[in-house]
Amino acid sequence: MTMINAAPRDDFRLSMLIYDTRYRAITIQLFVLALVLAAIWWLGSNLQANLEAKGRPLSFEFLWSRAGYDIGQTFIPYTSDSTHFRAMLVGLLNTLVLALLGCFFATIIGVIVGVLRLSKNWLVALLTSIYVEIFRNIPLLLWILVIFVPLYEMTPAPNAFKVTDEMIASGTEPAASMILGGTVAVTNRGTYIPGFLFDRGFEAGWMTALAIFLVIGGSLAAHLTLTARARRVQEATGVRPTTWWKSLIVLFAPLALLLWSLGFHLDIPQPPTRFNFEGGVVVQNPFVAMLIALSLYTGAFIAEIVRAGIQSVSRGQTEAAFALGLRPNRTMNLVILPQALRVIIPPLISQFLNLTKNTSLGIAASYADLRGTLGGVTLNQTGREVEAMLLMMLIYLSISLIISSLMNVYNRSVQLKER
Amino acid sequence: MKKSVFFGALAATTLVAGMASAATIDDVKARGELLCGSSTGLTGFGAPDASGNWTGFDVDLCRAVAAAVLGDATKVKFVPLTGETRFTALQSGEVDLLARNSTWTMSRDSELALDFVAVNYYDGQGFMVKKDLGVSSAKELDGATVCIQTGTTTELNLADFFKQNNITYQPVNVADDNEAQSQYVAGACDAYTTDASGLAASRATLPDAENHIILPEIISKEPLGPVVRHGDNNWGDIVRWTYYALLIAEEKGITQANVEEVLASTTDEEVKRLLGASGDMGVKIGLDNAAFKNAILAVGNYGEIFARNIGEGTSINLARGLNALWTQGGLQYAPPFR
Numbered sequence: 001m002t003m004i005n006a007a008p009r010d011d012f013r014l015s016m017l018i019y020d021t022r023y024r025a026i027t028i029q030l031f032v033l034a035l036v037l038a039a040i041w042w043l044g045s046n047l048q049a050n051l052e053a054k055g056r057p058l059s060f061e062f063l064w065s066r067a068g069y070d071i072g073q074t075f076i077p078y079t080s081d082s083t084h085f086r087a088m089l090v091g092l093l094n095t096l097v098l099a100l101l102g103c104f105f106a107t108i109i110g111v112i113v114g115v116l117r118l119s120k121n122w123l124v125a126l127l128t129s130i131y132v133e134i135f136r137n138i139p140l141l142l143w144i145l146v147i148f149v150p151l152y153e154m155t156p157a158p159n160a161f162k163v164t165d166e167m168i169a170s171g172t173e174p175a176a177s178m179i180l181g182g183t184v185a186v187t188n189r190g191t192y193i194p195g196f197l198f199d200r201g202f203e204a205g206w207m208t209a210l211a212i213f214l215v216i217g218g219s220l221a222a223h224l225t226l227t228a229r230a231r232r233v234q235e236a237t238g239v240r241p242t243t244w245w246k247s248l249i250v251l252f253a254p255l256a257l258l259l260w261s262l263g264f265h266l267d268i269p270q271p272p273t274r275f276n277f278e279g280g281v282v283v284q285n286p287f288v289a290m291l292i293a294l295s296l297y298t299g300a301f302i303a304e305i306v307r308a309g310i311q312s313v314s315r316g317q318t319e320a321a322f323a324l325g326l327r328p329n330r331t332m333n334l335v336i337l338p339q340a341l342r343v344i345i346p347p348l349i350s351q352f353l354n355l356t357k358n359t360s361l362g363i364a365a366s367y368a369d370l371r372g373t374l375g376g377v378t379l380n381q382t383g384r385e386v387e388a389m390l391l392m393m394l395i396y397l398s399i400s401l402i403i404s405s406l407m408n409v410y411n412r413s414v415q416l417k418e419r
Numbered sequence: 420m421k422k423s424v425f426f427g428a429l430a431a432t433t434l435v436a437g438m439a440s441a442a443t444i445d446d447v448k449a450r451g452e453l454l455c456g457s458s459t460g461l462t463g464f465g466a467p468d469a470s471g472n473w474t475g476f477d478v479d480l481c482r483a484v485a486a487a488v489l490g491d492a493t494k495v496k497f498v499p500l501t502g503e504t505r506f507t508a509l510q511s512g513e514v515d516l517l518a519r520n521s522t523w524t525m526s527r528d529s530e531l532a533l534d535f536v537a538v539n540y541y542d543g544q545g546f547m548v549k550k551d552l553g554v555s556s557a558k559e560l561d562g563a564t565v566c567i568q569t570g571t572t573t574e575l576n577l578a579d580f581f582k583q584n585n586i587t588y589q590p591v592n593v594a595d596d597n598e599a600q601s602q603y604v605a606g607a608c609d610a611y612t613t614d615a616s617g618l619a620a621s622r623a624t625l626p627d628a629e630n631h632i633i634l635p636e637i638i639s640k641e642p643l644g645p646v647v648r649h650g651d652n653n654w655g656d657i658v659r660w661t662y663y664a665l666l667i668a669e670e671k672g673i674t675q676a677n678v679e680e681v682l683a684s685t686t687d688e689e690v691k692r693l694l695g696a697s698g699d700m701g702v703k704i705g706l707d708n709a710a711f712k713n714a715i716l717a718v719g720n721y722g723e724i725f726a727r728n729i730g731e732g733t734s735i736n737l738a739r740g741l742n743a744l745w746t747q748g749g750l751q752y753a754p755p756f757r
Contacts, residue, residue, distance in 0.1 A: 054510075054532050055649075069574045070581075070590045080578035149601075157606035159552075188607045189564055189589075275552075275563040275609045276589065285607070286591075363569070363594050366602070372569070372592065380503050380570035383531035 051386065060391070062382040063088070069377050071368045073284055084378045091373030092395065098290055098369065099356040099399075105295035106355060107348075110302025117307050128303070135300035140358055143297055148289035148365040152188040161185060161271040174271070183268050185277060190284035192269035192277045199263025208262060215258050222250045286367035290359065298355045305347045309340035341414045349407040353400045360396070370395060443515050443647070443654035444488065444705055452494045455481035456514035459499040459595050463620045463728050463735035464520055473497045476728040477518040479718040480539060480645055480662060484516060487661045487701075487710040492717030501595050503570035506531050509648060516658055517646040520614060522572045532649040536659040539644050539721075541741040541750050543637030544576050545615040547622060550630050552609060557636040561586035566599040566608035573613055576639040596621070610634075614641045616729065616737060623734040656704045663753040664711035667693055668720035670744055670753070675719035678712060693756050700756065721751065 017027045051057055063085040070080050075093045078086055117128045135143070156176035163174050178185045185192040201208040226243055234240040269280025276282075313336050321331040362369035363376060370392060379388040447453050457478060458465040465475040478497065486492040498514050509517045510532065520542070521527075523535035546557050546565075554560060557580070567574050569592040581588050591608050593599040600621050603611035611621070615637060622628050645662065647655045668674070671690050673681050682694045691697040694715075695708035702708055718724055725742065729735040743749025 056530070056532055068578055070578045070588070072590050072592065080575075080582060152602060152605050152607040159606065188605055274561070363592075366591050366593050366598075368592060376503060376569055377574060377592065380506070381526075381575065383506065383527070385507055 047386070056383075058387060059384075060387055062378075062384050062387070065382075067378065068381065071373060072366070073287060073368055084374075084382065087378055088370065088374040088391075091368060091370040094287075094362075094367070094373075095356075095359050095369040095371075096399070098287065098294070098359045098362070098367070101291055102294040102298065102355050102359070103352045105291065106298035106302055106351070109295055109299030110351075111306050113299060113303035114306025114310070117303060118310060132300045132303050135297050136304070140293065140297050141361055141364055144289060144293040144361055144364045147293045148285065151285045151289050155186055155188040158185075158187045158189060158272045158276050161187070161277070162273070163271060178269075178271075183266070185269055185271070187277070188285065189276070190282040191288065192280045192282050194269065195267035195279065195281040197265055197267040199265070201262050211258065211262075212255070215254050219251050219254050223247050226250060286362070286365040289365045290362055290367050293365075294355055294358060297358075298351055301351050301354075302348060305344055305351065306340075309342075309344035310336060312343045313339045338414070342416060345407065345411040345414060349404050349411070352403055352407065356399055356403060357396060443651050444657065447488055447515055451489065452496050453481060453485040453488065453516065454514045455484075455495050455497050456500045456505055456508055456517035456519055457481065457497045458519045459501055459597070461520065461596055461617060461620050462624050463733065463737075464616070465497070465518070467497075474728065476540065476724060477520060477645075479724045479728065480518045480665075481516060483665060483714040483718045484658055484661050486713040486717035487664075487706055488657065490707070490710075490713055492713075501570070502568050503594070506533060506646075509533065509646060512648075515647075515654070520617065520643045521646055522614075523642045523644055524572060527646075528649075533646050534649050534655050535642075535644050535646050536655045537644050537662045538642040538750075539662060540616060540642075542614040542616050542641040542643050544573050544612060544639040544641055545618050545637055546610045546612045546634040547603070547618045547631055548610045548634060549606075550632050554610075554634070557610075557634045557638065558584055558586065560588060560610055562588070563609040564589040564591060564607070565610045565612055566591045566593055566603050567612055568593055568596055568599050571613070572639070572641070577612055580638040600624075614643065616643075616735075619737050620729070620735050623736070653705060657706065660704065660756075661711065661714050663756070664693060664714055665718070665721040665724065666744070666751055666753040667756055668715045669722040670746065673715060673720060674723060675716060678716050682712065689756050 017023045048058065064083050066080075067082055067084045067087040068080050069087070071078060071087065071090050073094055074090045075097065076086075076090060078090045113128045113131060116124050117132065119125050119128075160175035161178065167174065176185075176187075183194050198208055202211070226246055230241050230243045267279045267281075269277040269282075271277060317335055317339065318331055321335045326334065359369050360371040360375075363372050374388055374395075375392045379385055382388075455478075457473065458475075460466040461475070463475055465473065465477040467473050473495075481495050481497070482492040485495045498508065500508050500514070500517070500519060505517055505519055505521065506527070508514050518539075520540065521535075522542075523538060527533055528535060546560070548554050548560075560581075565577060565588050567577055567590060574590075574592070577588075577590070591599075591602060593602060596613070596617070599608075599611060599613075602608055604625065611618070613621070615633065618633050622631050622633065625631060645658050647658055667689070671681075671687065671693075673690065673694075678694065681690060682696055685691060685694075685696075688697065692700050694712040695701055695710070699708055701710040707713075719727070722744075725739065726732070729737045731738060739747075739749060741750050743751065745752040
């Protein structure tokens, strides 16, 4: 047992760095590290030297100059007088909103389809398999085009909704009409839906939003205390007091009162007098097309992950749960899914990352995402390709790292706790 | 993995940047072929025909340069480039020459490290709308949805025009001309904006061209011309003087058909220099003395190129207008060939 330690320590020779296994690992690692650093230095200095030779040294000054172009969909105030930096933020927000909603819908689609693929019903299992195989095996770019082109080719133009005086006089109907009781218009530019308007709202829009948010939160809290008390009474006496009408009042009366006092009404989009619908909120077709394409495409991958997760839980678990008298849906919720989640979460993270990065195909559907603003127009107008590309890589990398670290935290919370 | 991709991209950038520095004319001669950046398909200016041959106004300029440099107008490879990729492709050495209706602006000349060597078409930005929209002026477009090709000067002019006139619009930034056109035709935008020549070209390809009108406003100056990399002045001279040779040929009445005849009979010293019969103008810029004669033989003079591709009578049907010779009240003017 003492033989290993018995090696003489005092006569260290340089050759031991290569021939002695105790040092060799460290030597190799240091050598590789030095090589990598040298390669980075070489590439970096080469880039710097070449850019300087072309008279265009690396500089991010362009971010603070006037952008000069307009963007179709903006979540923050933006005009052509804003800076390129703000244009980048507009694009980034468009990317994030699309990615978040895409992940949300892809997960819903994936879970439903994944469970249905295991259905004993032959037709349901077949249809879901067809969906998965079709979407998984055709490139996303084609799906985006397949969804985007019909959206603008087959839906009516806003003009088709127009009602002119002559049409009223002659009694002709417009070529297209709004759906859902005349509140929603599906056009080839986007879907116009009613917006919210407050006649007597606060000066600042965010205060109105905050008031509504607080009231809803308060209502929910009141509802929870109500049911908690009912449970206590039930546990003590065995009789559960009726709570449903109290809950209804607590949940909806304060909100209704607040909305009435703020003068809430819907801002229904009005058919165009000139070019576009007036009022309401427009969800633009590029966004819709991207969202549908990304959700369906990634949903197919998630469905397979969910199916694999469920199948990884051994059949014995289900049988044991049934033997204990659990009903099938409780078996699924309490026994199968918690164990399946451990298998599902890690690959799910990479699907979320894929979806986020795939938003950069937005230009195919004229969607102004980060690639479209910073990596498209800004890059082109300023000619700062290297800077814009580096910046974009950095941003996508940060988004991905944030998503994966958040998902890892969640993953840890659902992992098997071994004590 | 992420790291290696990152540095791979950097490496690609550095390598490409390194390549661009050799003299372009040597590269072209060694390759035996001119790489010409062209449009992804703009009828009349640069588009492949049914059998895959590139034809058009800009295409003929590339052919003229190939004829001047290599003596053969067919030795051109056309590289279709979008509005977004064109300048990067030129800077990185992917093409030798960009002839793709690109607007000459100061920042492109300076910041992008490019050189616009001439203006082969004086253009301006316009709007096309459907007739039944009932619009007769661009100033009536308040609130309209407008399709634009992204990565072009049109995008900036459009923003400026609407801002100056205090009216609003909804932009749809589209990746290329064809896509913008199909969205416009489907009615996803009220108006389609690009250079007036491009509008005429687009309109010519529509099945119901008579239902579309081009609005009278020209909202910008768009001098379109061939572009080369900054720093290779000799190559810039070659492209510039090939173009001017075509202009001078029109001015002097030299056509594709009568080159040899003129050469044999002329007494005009400038024509003799142009066609290589006297002096050594070609050799001065590293070409043969017959270089410009070859160019004219290959594609004809400027007027012929214009008439064949985009002039009155073609489907594009553009008048010479600003692009007439200076002797006929236009702006096309070549410096003396001496």
